[in-house]
Amino acid sequence: MYTQSFNVPDSPGLKSVPVAPSTENPELQARFDSRIDADGKIEPQDWMPEAYRKTLVRQISQHAHSEIVGMLPEGNWISRAPSLKRKAILIAKVQDEGGHGLYLYSAAETLGTSRDQMLDGLHSGKAKYSSIFNYPTLNWADVGVVGWLVDGAAIMNQIPLCRCSYGPYARAMIRVCKEESFHQRQGYEALLVMMKGTAEQKAMVQDAVNRFWWKCLAMFGPPDADSAHSVQAMRWGIKRISNDDLRQKFIDATVPQAKVLGVTLPDPDLKWNEERQHHDYGQIDWDEFWSTVNGNGPCNKERLATRVKAHKDGQWVRDAALAYSRKQQTKTTKEAA
Ligand SMILES: [Fe+2]
Ligand SMILES: [Fe+2]
Numbered sequence: 068m069y070t071q072s073f074n075v076p077d078s079p080g081l082k083s084v085p086v087a088p089s090t091e092n093p094e095l096q097a098r099f100d101s102r103i104d105a106d107g108k109i110e111p112q113d114w115m116p117e118a119y120r121k122t123l124v125r126q127i128s129q130h131a132h133s134e135i136v137g138m139l140p141e142g143n144w145i146s147r148a149p150s151l152k153r154k155a156i157l158i159a160k161v162q163d164e165g166g167h168g169l170y171l172y173s174a175a176e177t178l179g180t181s182r183d184q185m186l187d188g189l190h191s192g193k194a195k196y197s198s199i200f201n202y203p204t205l206n207w208a209d210v211g212v213v214g215w216l217v218d219g220a221a222i223m224n225q226i227p228l229c230r231c232s233y234g235p236y237a238r239a240m241i242r243v244c245k246e247e248s249f250h251q252r253q254g255y256e257a258l259l260v261m262m263k264g265t266a267e268q269k270a271m272v273q274d275a276v277n278r279f280w281w282k283c284l285a286m287f288g289p290p291d292a293d294s295a296h297s298v299q300a301m302r303w304g305i306k307r308i309s310n311d312d313l314r315q316k317f318i319d320a321t322v323p324q325a326k327v328l329g330v331t332l333p334d335p336d337l338k339w340n341e342e343r344q345h346h347d348y349g350q351i352d353w354d355e356f357w358s359t360v361n362g363n364g365p366c367n368k369e370r371l372a373t374r375v376k377a378h379k380d381g382q383w384v385r386d387a388a389l390a391y392s393r394k395q396q397t398k399t400t401k402e403a404a
Contacts, residue, residue, distance in 0.1 A: 108234040111177040124178050128185040131171035132196035138164045140204040163246045170239040177235050190375045201364030208275035214254015216283040222247045223317045232304030277333045285356040287314040318346050
């Protein structure tokens, strides 16, 4: 999954980068600028301004963290899926998210930051991840809604990233987006089945939509006017579409889907505006968003504790893999001698 526009600052220690263009080396800077202006790709071996590098490390690592923390709310439901078919689909989806994390950590590593450094940032609570995963999945309908709306919002955010100016990130996103599309459709299909069921099942779907709708709108990040990093990220070809424009696209795409599904989106101000040719919508609670981003959501502590425990429990696997790799290297060296 997922992004919250990926331009929220990390906590002190992994602080956001200066937005002024680099003056480190005017000649290399000019070459970099012209490549960006021509819509070309920047590759790991190319010179790049330090601020561009740091912005990408922050964005890609926040994205990677979101993928692996995003495995947790849905992973909770693997053992409680209502049928073998749904269990197999959910296992595949959660596994995909782990894979997305791996592609993204690898892409960030090409910028010179190690995976250990990035994971330290996550485990110490300094690095951010998408705030949506700090909310609980209370019942099976939540799993469907996460697929439909959370993965749906992720796709909207991530498709423009396939054209990101940094080559390894852009290429990783192509495969990620294809898989996110499957995630979105499996969620929507699961909900369609529930909406053909009992009154109780229909009420569960509506309740899940009510709880997730506003949080999904906040996933696109703060309004453009409050989004300090966005202008520079757009100049660098990292970000292609503004937070508010992406949010609007998501709302316009989702309203007809909600109608087909037979649920109401919980916003009395949501209506088609003929003049704008878009839907108008109500106020997002940004205080709640920032409070959750800053560690005070209902599941922040639980998510972090689960991640830290998983990392500690996996230490012996990393040790064994390293020992094996060293053994192989020694063997190869001896054979070559
Ligand atoms: Fe994902
Ligand atoms: Fe996903």
